[in-house]
Amino acid sequence: MKAVSLTKAGQAFETKEQRANWRHAVFFQAKKVLWVTVRTILVAGICFLILYPLAAKLSVSVMAERDLYDITVCYVPKHFTWENYRVVWKHMNFPETFFNSFWLSLTTGILQVISCTLVGYGFARFDFPLKKLLFGMVLVMLVVPPQTIMVPMFLRFRFFDIFGIIKLISGNTVNLIDTFWPFVLTSGTGTGLRNGLYIYMMRQFFRGSPKELEESAYVDGAGPYKTFYYIMLPIAIPMMVTIFLFSFVWQWTDTFYTTLFLERLATLPTVLSSLAVSINYQEFGPMATMSPAYASMLNNTGSVLVILPLIIIYLIAQRYFVESIERSGIIG
């Protein structure tokens, strides 16, 4: 006689095996549902953690100051106002500062892409004496804190000279502080902000790309430069975009080199770092102090203004960031 058992759903099973299978399926399904729930909660939680400060900044930036002291106000402002933006815009001298920052980031970005592509290709595909040593220097550059070479770098650009030639001609060294030249020179020669990392990424990318294309170009009689220009450069464009984006964004928010090389030339990071102090000085005079809450409010508004262009870039070019390191084959 066959064993007939009834489930809660009233479904009959023919054999023991079938019942076991069904149980297994239910168990599996339950496990899956549980995991999906847990995963959704985790992902949502982490997303919340990341987005929260951004949302908080936005909400504070459109509040009136009295909303800060109002205990019933939580995130949604009672007195919606653009006043903070107006004050910050004026004191940051926003359009001018913005374009200073923009041109600076654009220049360094483009120069870093050019230098890193050339150097990365050189490291990936050619053998030459002292190559290992030179590549070792790239790695050393990654490890050395920029502060170690900060003072000599500052002095070098403060009293800039090329083998004493300039002093011979004009009788004095050139002061390159407060110009874009320090940035142009360092990023054009692959020694700027986080340049070691970009060179490394580019080298890994070229090492991972197929050799066959180049070989066929060589067979057809193209030299290394022609091959690079016509064959490898087009392949490398997505990676170049990625490096440009990283370089642009990190230069945009960098405080180290901008405060080191620029004293009077205003850029967004330098202006933002002293925003509250300068507003306090100009609006309330040297003797008064504004409330810390208000200062923080202005800082948040300023941050929003600095972040906003980055968010726009990120939204447009998001996939280049996300796919970047996959493409670079940093794993290899």
Place this chain on the structure above:
Amino acid sequence: MKFDFRDFLLKLKKSLGGLKLKMDFGSERTMLMAMEKRRAIAGYVFNSPFLIGMIFFFLYPFIQSMIFSFNSIQIGTQGYEMTGVGFSNYYRAFMVHPTFRRVLVESIVQMITDVPLIIIFSFFAANLINQKFRGRAVARAIFFLPVILTSGIILAVENNDLLLGIMSGAIQPDTAAGAVRALELRTLLMETRMNPRFVGYIIDAVDRLYEIVKASGVQILIFLAGLQTISPSLYEASTMEGATGWENFWKITFPMISPLILVNTVYTVIYSFTNPNNPVMEIIKNTAFAESRFGFSSAISWVYFFVILGILGILIGVISRWVFYHD
């Protein structure tokens, strides 16, 4: 015109020599050598920007900074003057400077606590967003947001911000809400009879979750890239043999990703040490530009550099012992 026999002979010899050379050039070995030489030159041409930059904007300042650290520097309008002071800058860094030793040790301890947390979290997060689910693209975009949003000035402003600290009571530990939550967790964990020190570490991690998330953008990116290079056929084969997901994780995912744990550890250590918001970095910068003691500042930065080098050396030595290399 007089025929100069000697001149003729010389010319003949020359042209023959040239011919010989040309013929030699045709032989395979020489051609290969010439090609190699040409490629070596091309290599130098491609590397020339870095060669120049490395010498003038890295190696030279690097050595100069070493020299500075043994000197006292006065800056004038025409240039700067150095006076040798021997090791006194180094002596002062350790014996006279009021905060340097403490800040240095603190930042090392901070780094040692943070690195495991960041590595574990980013590995976990990378595994999460490597799975297929609806809205994955959005989740990924948000997970990588810290890469751009928490760098440089934005991070600095955020760290010193008063309002955000108060408003994010749910996240920051120094407010009532945060304290209560951590307390509940603490009692819960204490009841499990675990080592109190370990419990303290976990509580600390939970309290500073946001900071850890902020610092893990690039690491998640690297881990995710690594996860995607693991061939799915490995998983298929082991599942056919009856391995569970848990076993797959420890026997396939973990060993395959272990080289990247090394990469990420190195990256995290370097980043946390050379980040301009690091207190030691602030001391170095302030000593140089607020106090104009350039030599002293160089000395501190060299001490710091050697500390970083030492820690990296130890970490790489320890981790690379159990890293699994696929090929």
